[in-house]
Amino acid sequence: xxxxxxxxxxxxxxxxxxFFGVLFFxxxxxxxxxxxxxxxPLILRLGVFLPAWICTLSSLQAAGGTCVFLAARGARTxxxxxxxxxxxxxxxxxxxxxxxxxxxxxxxxxxLTLLLVTVSVLIPWRLPIDG
Numbered sequence: 594x595x596x597x598x599x600x601x602x603x604x605x606x607x608x609x610x611x612f613f614g615v616l617f618f619x620x621x622x623x624x625x626x627x628x629x630x631x632x633x634p635l636i637l638r639l640g641v642f643l644p645a646w647i648c649t650l651s652s653l654q655a656a657g658g659t660c661v662f663l664a665a666r667g668a669r670t671x672x673x674x675x676x677x678x679x680x681x682x683x684x685x686x687x688x689x690x691x692x693x694x695x696x697x698x699x700x701x702x703x704x705l706t707l708l709l710v711t712v713s714v715l716i717p718w719r720l721p722i723d724g
Contacts, residue, residue, distance in 0.1 A: 600658030614652030
């Protein structure tokens with residue numbers, strides 16, 4: 594395996610994943626704000642985990658330059674399109690790296706979800722109505 598090859602996605606893939614990471618983070622904040630203002634029960638607020646997971650997975654893939662889907666297929670993107678990685682050692686390297694990214698994404702999404710739920714409970718979101 595060449596030491597200078599440390600990504601299985603190109604710059605376009607990194608930008609795409611970084612964009613979706615930010616987009617889904619904003620979506621998490623919006624969903625949590627709507628659920629909180631609507632007075633939704635806490636169990637429904639935990640549903641923000643799915644967009645939080647997509648947010649963290651996309652962000653970690655962009656930061657690491659590794660696409661977990663391509664790593665599972667044993668492939669990488671090049672200027673000529675998607676190509677299979679021929680070197681077994683390199684395929685295993687990306688598979689291990691993708692596994693770490695998935696675990697980090699699940700843990701980060703769980704922490705982000707718990708943080709958002711905690712903030713939604715502790716901050717008084719409703720305005721008092723004078724009557």
